[in-house]
Each structure stands twice: as C-alpha cells, then as structure tokens.
Amino acid sequence: MPLSTPADRDLLHLRDIQLRGYHRADGLFDIEAHLVDTKAQPFENDNRGLMQPGEPLHGMWLRLTVREDMEVVACEAASDHTPYEMCPGAAPNFSRLAGLKIGPGFNRAVNERVGGVQGCTHLREVLGQMATVAYQTLYPIRAAKERAELERRRAAGEAVGRQRPALVGSCIAYAPDSPVTLARWPWLKDAPAAAD
Structure with a gap:
C-alpha cells in the first residue's frame, strides 16, 4: 500500500542509496553502499560552479568487509562526486574501522575513529544502514549454524538452556x-x- 496522495509539489532533491550484501569466495562478507545526491533544478556550487539537474553532487561508495561474527576486517571508501575538492581526502580514514564489531556501540566507535573533521558526514550516516544490511545478509547463515549446533547438543544429550x-x-x-x-x-x- 503506497502513501496517501500528496499535495501538488515539485521535486527538489533526490538521494539514492543502494545497499548490497555479498558472500565472498574466501568466506568473508562484503556490505556495499553507493550514495548519490542530485538536484532537480540548476544551482550554484561554490567549488564546482553551476550544477545541472541530475548531475551528482555526491557520489560515494563504501565497502565493509566483515567476518561471520560481524567483526569489520576492512573498510574502503571512495568519492566520485563531492561538493568540494577536499572531500575525497576523508576516504582513506575509513580504513580505521577495521577491528570494530557491528553491534551495540558501533555508531559511537565509528564516530571516535572517523567523526568530525576526520571523516565525511554522508559516509558516516550510511554506515548505520550498512550495519543493518550486514545483519540481514548474515542472519540466514548464522541462524542455520545456531540451529545445527542446538540440534547437535540435543542429540548428544547435553542440557540446552x-x-x-x-x-x-x-x-x-x-x-x-x-x-x-x-x-x-x-x-x-x-x-x-x-x-x-
């Protein structure tokens, strides 16, 4: 069921975020995000000049490589389109997320490593959604292993709390x-x- 019919309106801004979860041949998992911001009307950008409708103001990529236990093995960021020349300089800092575990306290730990001037607001914001996609990607695999372990313990006569x-x-x-x-x-x- 869609939302109710809106009032007459004009589109001004469009943010598209694609999130995908992959199982790698080496047993690790890649969670990838691609964020693109565009405007529906021309506007002036201080750094890039006149931006045309549909021209990406932001075009950013982020990849988290995680283990099955949700530990981040590596993080890679790239910016194809940014409003300012210095913005891509934040991308290498996201490698600092290696070693974090997705779970309680993840967002706080992200801010400690790439918060403020060390990172990029847009890339940090998408990380929370990527954490959710990591859970969704790994849930069937982790749940099947948990069920198999439970059945193994029951078959062995072990008490199962x-x-x-x-x-x-x-x-x-x-x-x-x-x-x-x-x-x-x-x-x-x-x-x-x-x-x-």
Whole structure:
C-alpha cells in the first residue's frame, strides 16, 4: 500500500542509496553502499560552479568487509562526486574501522575513529544502514549454524538452556506476546515476562 496522495509539489532533491550484501569466495562478507545526491533544478556550487539537474553532487561508495561474527576486517571508501575538492581526502580514514564489531556501540566507535573533521558526514550516516544490511545478509547463515549446533547438543544429550532471543521486543512483529514470536519460540509463552 503506497502513501496517501500528496499535495501538488515539485521535486527538489533526490538521494539514492543502494545497499548490497555479498558472500565472498574466501568466506568473508562484503556490505556495499553507493550514495548519490542530485538536484532537480540548476544551482550554484561554490567549488564546482553551476550544477545541472541530475548531475551528482555526491557520489560515494563504501565497502565493509566483515567476518561471520560481524567483526569489520576492512573498510574502503571512495568519492566520485563531492561538493568540494577536499572531500575525497576523508576516504582513506575509513580504513580505521577495521577491528570494530557491528553491534551495540558501533555508531559511537565509528564516530571516535572517523567523526568530525576526520571523516565525511554522508559516509558516516550510511554506515548505520550498512550495519543493518550486514545483519540481514548474515542472519540466514548464522541462524542455520545456531540451529545445527542446538540440534547437535540435543542429540548428544547435553542440557540446552533457553535464552530470550535478542529479536524479542525489537519491533511490533517480535513483541513478546505477538503470534509471530510465540510461533517461532513457543516456549516463551511460559517464560517469565521481561521488561522491554
């Protein structure tokens, strides 16, 4: 279902962001982003002069290479189009993200390494979305391994404790009492309620 019909309007700005997750032949994963900003009308840029409609003001690339455990192995940035000549100088600094782990505190750690004048606002902003894409890319692989390990432990007669999955309480579909949650983790119906 689309949004409601808008009022009459004119397009002024367009930001396109493409995000993709890849499984590499060496077992690592690449999460890539391509960000492009354009305007729908001519405008004057202090550095590049008159910009024509559809001409990219920003055209930037970012690649995170991660392990299955979400550790960043490498980060590469490139800027094809920028509003100022010095902007591409921030790209090499993004290699400082190697060693970070995508998870709680990731955005704070990113800002410590490439925040302010050490980085680029647009590249930093897209990193949060890339972290989400990393989770989405690796989820089926990680979940299958977790299920296989659980089955292996059960088959070996080991006691298997049940922890509340991190997804529970993260959105409307995974509310503790939602039909989705209870169908996926039926044992939660009898578990003590936790504060969300």
